[in-house]
């Protein structure tokens with residue numbers, strides 16, 4: 001490893017760390033602490049030219065590369081790779097007149113939203129503003145504005161990338177239509193992205209927040225959620241979350257081990273009528289709804305912003321009728337007071353996600369009307385096993401109502417893009433991967449791979465053993 005480190009240091013200007021170096025453990029540890037990645041080196045590229053120099057060297061030396069912005073979605077696919085981190089690529093430019101953001105690959109949503117908010121604009125972020133823009137967009141991105149704008153990746157107009165041949169390219173719908181299509185939803189398997197340009201939209205009149213009740217109100221809140229989502233216009237996004245606060249000392253005593261139910265709201269425009277249904281439910285212990293600007297959207301769900309160990313599972317629901325919510329509550333409710341799933345969330349989708357979009361990337365759309373996600377803390381293998389077991393039980397109980405598909409950004413370990421794309425889309429992605437990265441230099445967290453039994457090992461660069 002020391003030899004690789006020495007060679008890499010002659011190639012790039014950014015910091016290079018290999019196992020045994022001071023700072024390697026910290027630099028190789030992702031945001032989600034439940035996933036341990038055994039990478040052979042970490043290279044913090046200084047800029048796009050540095051990234052290109054690294055790619056040329058890695059291609060010649062047959063060293064596979066994985067890339068990280070914030071580390072929110074690590075997977076074991078990075079094992080044996082040289083991990084490229086983009087944290088130094090932190091430039092943000094807002095062109096308010098053109099309603100466009102130009103960001104470098106290392107930026108998270110929060111600083112972009114803050115800069116956009118100064119002009120009354122917003123970008124199509126997800127629930128957490130500490131998530132990286134690049135990983136989110138490359139995976140499609142299903143966030144607060146998905147009902148009115150579709151997948152967030154639709155907003156991407158251009159990407160600055162380094163391709164596997166070491167070329168720095170600006171990829172647009174006109175310059176490289178296939179690569180542009182693959183990068184908007186297919187993940188990090190096709191090129192190393194150094195920056196991107198995407199559309200912003202008017203966010204004046206933004207409103208939102210969380211209403212939180214004790215779990216005793218769950219039945220009433222779920223019934224109101226079903227009715228409110230049936231009435232909701234596209235500008236209104238409603239997410240239902242069953243919360244089991246973990247019994248950890250860092251959780252405030254009044255919430256520790258307690259079960260609650262929340263409805264999170266973000267509304268663009270005069271579309272808040274259905275919220276009356278929640279206002280009729282007594283006993284709310286918190287109501288943070290208020291006019292918002294874009295910089296405050298990431299706080300609506302009160303998600304943790306510090307690194308933590310967790311397992312997440314996502315599934316698309318074909319319906320959220322009474323029988324489905326009954327099955328969900330029966331399977332997800334904590335047994336014996338405390339359950340392993342800290343969050344069981346149902347997001348209302350629909351709207352623009354269901355409409356064909358002429359210039360959509362490979363993410364396309366989502367026909368299913370609801371997205372279920374299950375999250376549990378995984379500080380130890382025992383916790384992790386309990387989370388996996390309960391998640392499996394919930395999924396089994398809901399199996400008749402799940403489509404079996406999931407958005408790319410909801411893939412968990414052991415899953416592949418075959419759970420995201422139909423066979424035709426997957427075949428086109430594989431063909432583009434083969435054309436742009438025939439030696440398998442780039443290793444995404446969820447690589448586009450042929451279905452089992454159809455792999456050609458000669459096209460996949462061998463991992464470096466640590």
Ligand SMILES: Cc1cc2nc3c(=O)[nH]c(=O)nc-3n(C[C@H](O)[C@H](O)[C@H](O)COP(=O)(O)OP(=O)(O)OC[C@H]3O[C@@H](n4cnc5c(N)ncnc54)[C@H](O)[C@@H]3O)c2cc1C
Nearest residue numbers: 069070071072073126127132135136141142188193409445
């Ligand atoms: C708290 C939390 C909330 C979330 N909320 C949502 C949500 O509302 N909607 C949603 O759709 N998703 C959501 N996600 C999932 C999130 O979008 C994905 O985890 C996303 O991949 C994170 O991107 P990142 O850059 O932060 O993470 P990273 O782990 O840094 O990157 C993820 C992957 O993106 C690729 N990648 C990153 N940078 C580059 C690059 N420069 N070049 C090439 N490839 C690159 C790599 O394959 C990398 O493994 C959430 C995740 C968390 C942890």
